[in-house]
Amino acid sequence: DGGITQSPKYLFRKEGQNVTLSCEQNLNHDAMYWYRQDPGQGLRLIYYSQIVNDFQKGDIAEGYSVSREKKESFPLTVTSAQKNPTAFYLCASSILRAGTPNEKLFFGSGTQLSVL
Amino acid sequence: KNQVEQSPQSLIILEGKNCTLQCNYTVSPFSNLRWYKQDTGRGPVSLTIMTFSENTKSNGRYTATLDADTKQSSLHITASQLSDSASYICVVSGRGGSQGNLIFGKGTKLSVKP
DSSP states (O other), X not given: OOOEEEEOSEEEEOTTOOEEEEEEEOSOOSEEXXXXXXXXXXXXXXXXXXXXXXXXXXXXXXXXXXXXSBTTBOOEEEOTTOSOOOEEEEEEEEOOBXXXXXXXXXXXXXXXXXXX | OOOEEEEOSEEEEETTOOEEEEEEEOOSSEEEEEEEEEOTTSOOEEEEEEEXXXXXXXXXXXXXXXXXXXXXXXXXXXXXXXXXXXXXEEEEEEGGGOGGGEEEOOOEEEEEEO
């Protein structure tokens, strides 16, 4: 089955700990994204990548880091510098075609991160 | 400031009834407007994408309308089913339509009761 897979579904972080959220896609999409969703709030962009070995900061990148070593994978690390990490994290991917900005996003099923 | 406002915040309807969700935006320049459905604890799923020139688009029992002059969109759900219970998110793309420039509304939480 083609799709985008996030793991784990639930993750707990201790004080001062870095944790990494996994995102893998087999849709052959060029672009991948990380969003944060808080209760009652709209999704906010953390980082996005349009090509391997390149990524851009979104609106709330502080305290997070990413890598894009393979087209299929875009892991997100929540560092100890992120003081309020409890949220639902969503990974997404999309096709990139020059001149067509309307490609829809495909989302994973999310990771709920909580602080112990 | 670019914003997307959705109303109502939540809605309860009986199975089989119709409903309409609203989305007002102040994003400029405008590229496209999207509606997503998000089940609790899951990722959003795309329902429709509309560009400036499109007034209406349907996806089964879901019909979205767009008035680019008044910067308003609506999502109409016909003959609601229990499985329609979810949050519906309006998303507007601005500044040339880059996927990195999507502005998300807070969503309308719809509950369909038997």
